[in-house]
Amino acid sequence: MSESYVTPDGRTIGGKVLEMRNITLRFGGVVAIKDISFDIREGEIRAIIGPNGAGKSSMLNVINGFYHPQDGEIWFHGEKRKPMKPYQIAKQGIARTFQNIALFKGMSTLDNIMTGRFNQMKTNMALQMIWKGPAEREEQENREIVEKVIDFLEIQAIRKTPVGALPYGLQKRVELGRALAAQPRLLLLDEPMAGMNVEEKEDMSRFILDVNDEFGTTIALIEHDMGVVMDISDRVVVMDYGKKIGDGSPDEVRNNQAVIDAYLGVDHG
Amino acid sequence: MFDQFLYGTEAAINGLMTGVMYSLVALGFVLIFKSSGIFNYAQGVMALFGALTLVGIQDGQVPFASLINAVFGTNVRDFGWTLPAMLSILLAIGVMILFAWLVERYLLKHLVNQDPIILFMATIGLAYFMEGIGDLMWGAEIKTLDLGINQGINTTIDSLTYDWFGYGFYIDNLDITAAIIAILLVVALTLFSQYSSTGRALRAVADDHQAALSVGISLRKIWVIVWGISGFIALVAGVMWGSKSGVQFSLSLITLKALPVLMLGGFTSIPGAIIGGMIIGVGEKVFEFVVSSSWFGDAMGFTMNATENWFAYMLALVFLVFRPQGLFGDKIIERV
Secondary structure, three states, X not given: OOOOEEOOOOOEEOOEEXXXXXXXXXXXXXXXXXXXXXXXXXXXXXXEEOOOOOOHHHHHHHHOOOOOOOEEEEEEOOEEOXXXXXXXXXXXXXXXXXXXXXXXXXXXXXXXXXXXXXXXOOOOHHHHHHOXXXXXXXXXXXXXXXXXXXXXXXXXXXXOOXXXXXXXXXXXXXXXXXXXXXXXXXXXXXXXXXXXXXXXXXXXXXXXXXXHHXXXXXXXXXXXXXXXXXXHOOEEEEEEOOEEEEXXXXXXXXXXXXXXXXXXXXXXX | OHHHHHHHHHHHHHHHHHHHHHHHHHHHHHHHHHHHOOOOOOHXXXXXXXXXXXXXXXXXEOOOHHHHHHHHOOOOOEOOOOOOHHHHHHHHHHHHXXXXXXXXXXXXXXXXXXXXXXXXXXXXXXXHHXXXXXXXXXXXXXXXXXXXXXXXXXXXXXXXXHHHHOOOOOOEHHHHHHHHXXXXXXXXXXXXXXXXXHHHHHHHHHHOHHHHHHOOOOHHHHHHHHHHHHHHHHHHHHHHHHHXXXXXXXXXXXXXXXXXXXXXXXXXXXXXXXXXXXXXXXXXXXXXXXXXXXXXXXXXXXXXXXXXXXXXHHXXXXXXXXXXXXXXXXXXXXOO
């Protein structure tokens, strides 16, 4: 595959944003991820799929620093990444959402999405306390970006609502908004459509495609709904029992015998 | 009967002033509890330590004087100066922030993800450690704290109420100052937490640690800030109580008065801490006034005294039975 290429629908896919090299993650005696390598390219939508317990979420947690692999290297934008804390990785431009929504439930939609701008707000605390000059200006600039995200996700109506009171589908959308507000270089989505009905899934798919298309955001996502995965992703990694059993375009993966076995089961008789 | 009503009102107003002080102590608890799930037993000792440090700095005491004298056989006591009140307050705030940093660096950092009971035990240890250090640094004798705040009866209110009702209310100037400072502090804190990015980060951490990390908030930095703010509140509370009754080691016992306030208001609610403090302050004064009055005695055949010692705890007990989450606390929902 050349350094960059153009997809059939006209998007340009660039060089490697993130490269995982021989990642192994163990919890005591349990091997959650076994010697996995793959890469994510600039501007693409990369899916990670696999049966339950395959190690997909662990992989996402390794990427954003919640877990530290025992073996292997992580390369981000051409540089080998040192072991870092999750908040430092967030500062580098990796944002994420969670499988079981992790929003700040007592805060409004607006405040939740504003927290996504935390890394971009630099004035010191003393200035923030008197809320004057730079602090005030900064607050307003970031507020504008957040309002754009809110418009984009069509959630103007719930700006002031505490997110704990919102229905599940909207909470998922607010969480996506918080990640987007950071204007990430790499966006990680852990089962963005889990538990949604067909209509909500369609909305979410559209938002993911639009984010990728309009802002050129690189996206890695975990998803169980095969129809959605095959529709929206450019390349797919397939995991099973902590190992990588397939990697390629949706069509290649679909016809891969190991993948079919993992999903349908093999006759051991 | 009208004069009895006036006396009762006077008691209620005085109770409100005391209640604001309770609120201050409780506020320090709530901030730390919300953001890190730690019940900070040391909050009262922090108030004591803050007040001791302020007096020490103001009077130009040499820290650890007795220790230095014992080791080197010298006889140093003080630097021989008296610092202006404002400067000593700023320095004392600096010391409390340094203290917050040390607590995070040497205590909390090593106890991340431990059970609440272990963290609670750690703060008990911290409380006794600080009491010891406070003693060693500044000495154990009772000190008077004078920041130039007026004390004694407020004559304006006295004469005004005398003109209106024919009875002058006794309200202490110090109580009024304390109440005003406490209100300003609460308003400032609320604005800060609502409208600044650090304030939002504080609320975010209080809500969900993992999510906070994922948007790039450093928990350790936030904990230093929270303990720093709590230390500052403790300093204010310590100074107010210290101005009233002298800076002495029994000051750390205000922790025990803050507990019923927390049970009433809820451990996780800032407005709860404030209103809870006021309810207890007013409640205990009015209850004392009623049950010790002669008309209560005539009607019931007995009177009671010194009810202020236990009234708050009784009220807390009632709340524990009927509304365990407090007035404003998070509702306790058990899902099966």
